[in-house]
Amino acid sequence: MITMAILLVAMALAALWTVTANLYLRATIALALTSVILTVIMFRLGAPTAAVFELSVCAGLISVIFISVISLTHRLTLQEFLSRRQNRFARFRYLPPLLIAAALAMYFARQPLGVSLPWRETVTDARSVMWDLRRFDLFGQVMVLLAGVFGVVTLFRGAKNRDGR
Amino acid sequence: MIYLFIFIPFLALIVINLLPQGEGEFAGWAALAVFSAQLAAAALAACGLIGLGGGWLDQLLHFRLLSDRTGLLLLFLAGLVGGTALLSGWRLRGASRSNFINLLLIALTGINGLALASDLFSLYVFIEVVAVSSFVLIALFRERSGLEGSFKYLMMSALASVLMLSAVACFLVAADGMSFAAVRAALAVPGNYLARAALGLFLCGLFIKGGLVPFHGWLPDAYMSAPAPVSVFLAGIATKAAGLFTLVRLVRLAPASADLSAVLLLVGTLSIVVGALAALGQRDMKRMLAYSSISQMGYIVAALGTGSALGNAAALFHFFNHAVLKSQLFVNAAAVEEQTGTRDMDRLGGLAARLPVTGTTSVIAILSTAGLPPLSGFWSKLLIVIALWTAGHQFYAAIALLASGLTLAYFLSLQRRVFFGRLRPELENVKEAGAALLLPALGLSALTVGVGLVFPFILGMFIK
Numbered sequence: 001m002i003t004m005a006i007l008l009v010a011m012a013l014a015a016l017w018t019v020t021a022n023l024y025l026r027a028t029i030a031l032a033l034t035s036v037i038l039t040v041i042m043f044r045l046g047a048p049t050a051a052v053f054e055l056s057v058c059a060g061l062i063s064v065i066f067i068s069v070i071s072l073t074h075r076l077t078l079q080e081f082l083s084r085r086q087n088r089f090a091r092f093r094y095l096p097p098l099l100i101a102a103a104l105a106m107y108f109a110r111q112p113l114g115v116s117l118p119w120r121e122t123v124t125d126a127r128s129v130m131w132d133l134r135r136f137d138l139f140g141q142v143m144v145l146l147a148g149v150f151g152v153v154t155l156f157r158g159a160k161n162r163d164g165r
Numbered sequence: 166m167i168y169l170f171i172f173i174p175f176l177a178l179i180v181i182n183l184l185p186q187g188e189g190e191f192a193g194w195a196a197l198a199v200f201s202a203q204l205a206a207a208a209l210a211a212c213g214l215i216g217l218g219g220g221w222l223d224q225l226l227h228f229r230l231l232s233d234r235t236g237l238l239l240l241f242l243a244g245l246v247g248g249t250a251l252l253s254g255w256r257l258r259g260a261s262r263s264n265f266i267n268l269l270l271i272a273l274t275g276i277n278g279l280a281l282a283s284d285l286f287s288l289y290v291f292i293e294v295v296a297v298s299s300f301v302l303i304a305l306f307r308e309r310s311g312l313e314g315s316f317k318y319l320m321m322s323a324l325a326s327v328l329m330l331s332a333v334a335c336f337l338v339a340a341d342g343m344s345f346a347a348v349r350a351a352l353a354v355p356g357n358y359l360a361r362a363a364l365g366l367f368l369c370g371l372f373i374k375g376g377l378v379p380f381h382g383w384l385p386d387a388y389m390s391a392p393a394p395v396s397v398f399l400a401g402i403a404t405k406a407a408g409l410f411t412l413v414r415l416v417r418l419a420p421a422s423a424d425l426s427a428v429l430l431l432v433g434t435l436s437i438v439v440g441a442l443a444a445l446g447q448r449d450m451k452r453m454l455a456y457s458s459i460s461q462m463g464y465i466v467a468a469l470g471t472g473s474a475l476g477n478a479a480a481l482f483h484f485f486n487h488a489v490l491k492s493q494l495f496v497n498a499a500a501v502e503e504q505t506g507t508r509d510m511d512r513l514g515g516l517a518a519r520l521p522v523t524g525t526t527s528v529i530a531i532l533s534t535a536g537l538p539p540l541s542g543f544w545s546k547l548l549i550v551i552a553l554w555t556a557g558h559q560f561y562a563a564i565a566l567l568a569s570g571l572t573l574a575y576f577l578s579l580q581r582r583v584f585f586g587r588l589r590p591e592l593e594n595v596k597e598a599g600a601a602l603l604l605p606a607l608g609l610s611a612l613t614v615g616v617g618l619v620f621p622f623i624l625g626m627f628i629k
Contacts, residue, residue: 050337056286057330134286137287139171139228143271143294144294147268147272151268151298154301
């Protein structure tokens with residue numbers, strides 16, 4: 001129970017870091033961390049398939065975000081950097097009331113959702129899910145990461161010279 | 166044998182990057198060998214001359230691959246269009262060349278994975294492989310327009326991914342797993358509304374990936390802003406594999422229902438009409454082809470909407486023809502752009518005298534796309550109209566027929582503004598494109614005429 005609470009708090013903190021980080025690279029790392037913690041939580045809850053899916057999606061997502069960020073951003077000036085750092089929490093001013101409202105809604109709607117889960121996990125070992133059941137996906141995930149790596153190489157190579165920086 | 170479709174492009178990618186690059190000549194020839202081998206192997210397998218067993222690799226890897234004629238069709242087209250795109254980009258040099266080849270091979274692995282996947286989540290993973298490599302390919306030259314086109318595709322693709330992943334999550338609850346068999350069983354249970362909702366979500370994701378109306382906003386910009394060889398690959402196979410092929414797989418899992426049929430017929434017909442009308446008003450050659458692509462994909466979706474065996478066969482046959490014809494037309498656009506430096510049709514004219522091969526092959530592709538006999542496009546459109554009519558959708562059949570007239574109208578306008586009429590003085594010195602663009606154009610034209618003449622053979626080879 002204590003481990004789970006620690007994991008949940010760690011995940012919430014990592015998620016908060018993701019949305020408040022003022023450097024895209026840090027935000028990407030924080031997102032990866034959030035996803036990894038969520039994966040661990042899913043494993044501990046006895047849902048290894050969902051955990052493997054989470055990890056898979058995260059691998060693809062990180063690649064996509066990396067490429068989009070690299071292709072769309074330019075280096076910030078010192079003034080821009082300082083201004084963004086100063087105002088990074090401003091956009092979250094509506095978050096606390098929203099969180100309180102969500103918590104209250106969850107408290108008052110603690111009834112079961114009525115959705116039965118017909119599919120019970122027969123395999124509970126994560127390695128078994130990864131290597132025996134989802135091996136083809138694993139190959140696909142390697143290819144997504146490779147595409148991301150080649151994307152970074154393609155969009156980065158020579159960029160400094162071109163920009164004169 | 167079947168595992169080679171997955172591993173050969175992957176191994177080629179590794180070998181190409183391990184060996185010294187030089188001017189990228191070896192990489193080009195190696196990639197061309199991979200595409201040609203895939204084309205030949207898929208054709209031989211479809212004829213039954215080689216088997217598709219997994220052999221000892223199946224014992225070792227347990228990928229649970231699905232080998233059927235529909236998958237073979239995609240493998241064949243991936244080899245054909247990929248090889249065509251590679252030849253179209255043959256003149257690229259240095260880093261652009263090696264990046265182009267690397268990403269093309271990754272995308273090929275993704276498409277092959279899609280063709281052979283037997284599981285909904287695997288389909289999603291390989292769709293992402295194709296999508297990520299496509300984002301980078303569009304922005305290959307890091308020009309502003311390319312980055313903008315790539316960004317639009319990326320944003321819409323992210324939305325599609327959210328929808329498809331939500332569908333996967335719903336199927337995990339509503340079905341006994343993600344395999345096609347489990348999903349089919351879940352969809353067949355009356356009252357399993359969660360499974361039906363998941364099907365709807367996945368369909369929406371695929372409509373976005375395929376660029377169908379009303380989710381088509383990204384497609385013309387992506388096709389237009391991509392470098393010429395990348396446009397060939399995107400229009401010819403990448404978006405078709407990620408959107409339409411997966412749609413074919415998914416629709417086959419669902420039992421025939423009036424709701425599903427209505428959605429497919431509506432989206433298909435909207436795409437046919439909106440795409441054709443939008444194509445009529447374009448000045449940019451590639452943008453017109455992009456809208457034409459939306460219209461032709463609409464025919465495929467409408468045919469799937471009939472839910473009949475004939476409709477399925479017609480959809481797959483048009484999928485084949487559309488991939489060949491659109492690759493052909495984008496190769497022609499690449500030749501025109503390379504030789505004249507523009508795609509603006511109002512600044513072109515009379516090029517048939519200077520680009521006779523490009524002009525002639527363009528006429529063949531245009532007439533076939535518009536559905537004129539005896540070319541390949543005529544037969545697939547005829548089958549689609551018959552399938553719609555016999556399924557009781559006479560209204561949609563009439564729209565499909567009338568839209569063929571629109572197709573002929575905008576394509577004749579293209580042909581007249583680019584190739585016919587008086588040659589502009591500033592185009593006096595234009596010469597015919599090089600062999601790297603002419604050979605695929607001639608090959609694809611021969612295929613269009615040949616398939617038109619022996620269409621029952623092709624229909625039986627890949628579609629039964």
